[in-house]
Amino acid sequence: MFDLQKPWPLGLDRKTWPFFLVGMVAILGLLGSIDVLASRGAIEWPDTWRAPFFFITDYGLSDWILIPSLVLMILLRLAMFPLKGTWRQASGELAAISSFIFVGVAVPGLITTVLKRLIGRGRPEEFETFGAFSFQNVVNDWTFQSFPSGHATTAIATAFVVGFMMPPLFPLLLAVGIVVSISRVPVGAHYPTDVFAGLIVGMLGAYLVRNLFARKGWLFTQLPDGRISMKPLEGLRRLVHRARA
Numbered sequence: 001m002f003d004l005q006k007p008w009p010l011g012l013d014r015k016t017w018p019f020f021l022v023g024m025v026a027i028l029g030l031l032g033s034i035d036v037l038a039s040r041g042a043i044e045w046p047d048t049w050r051a052p053f054f055f056i057t058d059y060g061l062s063d064w065i066l067i068p069s070l071v072l073m074i075l076l077r078l079a080m081f082p083l084k085g086t087w088r089q090a091s092g093e094l095a096a097i098s099s100f101i102f103v104g105v106a107v108p109g110l111i112t113t114v115l116k117r118l119i120g121r122g123r124p125e126e127f128e129t130f131g132a133f134s135f136q137n138v139v140n141d142w143t144f145q146s147f148p149s150g151h152a153t154t155a156i157a158t159a160f161v162v163g164f165m166m167p168p169l170f171p172l173l174l175a176v177g178i179v180v181s182i183s184r185v186p187v188g189a190h191y192p193t194d195v196f197a198g199l200i201v202g203m204l205g206a207y208l209v210r211n212l213f214a215r216k217g218w219l220f221t222q223l224p225d226g227r228i229s230m231k232p233l234e235g236l237r238r239l240v241h242r243a244r245a
Contacts, residue, residue, distance in 0.1 A: 002163075002170070002174075004160075004163055004164055004167055004170065005223075005227040005228055005229055006226075006227060006228075007207070007211055007222075007226060007227070007228060008204075008207055008211075009203060009204075009207060024200060027196060028193050028196060028197065031191075031192045031193045031196055032133075032193050034192065035132050035191040035192055035193055036127070036132045036191075038185060038191070038192050039124045039127070039132070039185055039188075039190075039191050039192070040124075040127070042185045042186035042188075043124065043186065043188045045186055049186070050186045050187065053182075053183035053186045053187050054183075054187055056176075056179060056180055056183055057151060057180060057183040057184060057187050057189075059151075059155060059176065059180045060149075060150070060151025060152065060154045060155040060180045060181070060183075060184070061151065061154065062105060062106070062109050062150070062154045065101065065102075065105050065154065065158060066102055066105060066106055066109075069098045069099075069101040069102040069105075070098075070102050072094070072095075072098040073095055073098035073099045073102055076091050076092075076094050076095035076098060077092075077095045079091045080092055080095070086235050086238045086239060086242075087235075087239070088235075089234065089235030089238075090233075090235035090236045090238075090239050091235075092235070093219075093233045093234075093235050093236050094236070096218060096219045097165065097219065099218075099219075100161065100164075100165070100209070100210075100213055100218070100219050101161055101162070103209050103213075104157060104160075104161035104164075104205075104206050104209040104210065105154060105157050105158055105161060105206075107205050107208065107209050108153050108154075108157040108201050108202045108204075108205025108206060108209075109150060109153055109154055109157070109205075111153075111201055111205055112148050112149075112150050112153040112198060112201050112202075113150065115147070115148055115197075115201070116145035116146070116147065116148070116150070117138060117140065117145065118137060118138060119135065119137065119147050120135045120136040120137040120138065120139075120140040120144045120145065121133075121134070121135055121144065121145075121146040121147040121194070122134040122135070122136070122143065122144050122146060123142075123143050123144070123145075123146040123188075123189060123190065124146075124188050124189070124190070124191060125143065125188060126143055126144070132191065146189075146190055146191065146194050147190075147191075147193065147194045147197055148194055148195075148197030148198040148200075148201050149181065149184050149189070149190045149194040149195045149197070149198035150198065151180060151181065151183075151184055151189070151190075151198070152177075152180070152181035152184060152190075152194075152195045152196075152197075152198025152199050152202060153198040153199075153201045153202040153205070154202065155176070155177035155178075155180040155181055155202065156174075156177045156178075156181065156198070156199050156202030156203050156206075157202035157203070157205055157206045158173065158177065158202075159173035159174045159176070159177040160174075160202070160203055160206035160207065160210075161206050161209075161210075164206070164210050164220070164230065165230055177202075178199075181195045181198060181199055182195065184198075210228065211228065214228045219231060
């Protein structure tokens with residue numbers, strides 16, 4: 001379904017972007033027609049049904065990804081100064097990986113945060129008072145920052161960011177990301193449209209960051225046919241070879 005080396009997912013290019021946008025709007029409209037039914041129905045499930053979703057939903061928190069990756073990025077960059085040769089190169093490669101993970105998750109998250117604030121949609125807990133389509137644009141708090149879902153954005157962005165570097169892990173991480181995204185409905189935090197929008201922002205945001213890194217020659221390179229590939233990690237490869245010798 002996804003060729004992770006292509007510049008954009010789902011066959012997107014300059015010619016197909018308008019059709020993609022129309023399709024996304026159509027899907028949002030379709031989901032919007034069942035927002036209330038799906039949200040209220042899932043919230044009313046028995047506690048035993050909802051419990052697993054509460055357990056997995058926090059995987060979508062960004063802190064557990066952003067904080068370690070930022071700390072590692074800084075420490076590894078600092079470690080490069082006293083190191084030489086292969087160790088210095090390997091430290092730089094690990095720092096680049098940490099940087100990509102941090103930026104690849106942070107940028108989609110930032111986009112989602114801005115959209116949440118600008119749109120100001122009321123969360124499901126506000127349904128009884130304001131309904132499913134109530135908005136407090138720009139000036140709002142957590143209760144009116146429902147669209148898009150930040151957890152969905154983080155979970156899907158993480159799947160793609162790691163998948164770009166380690167493709168065999170992508171199907172598993174994508175499946176986990178989708179489950180985490182869906183969990184936001186039964187835990188009562190979001191409507192289906194919020195989740196879908198988060199999926200799209202997370203996916204496109206991760207591609208945007210990967211493409212920027214490739215353009216700058218950081219960690220990725222763009223091949224003559226336009227596909228994007230991860231650069232060989234020669235420093236790390238040599239260290240692994242030494243450890244095995």
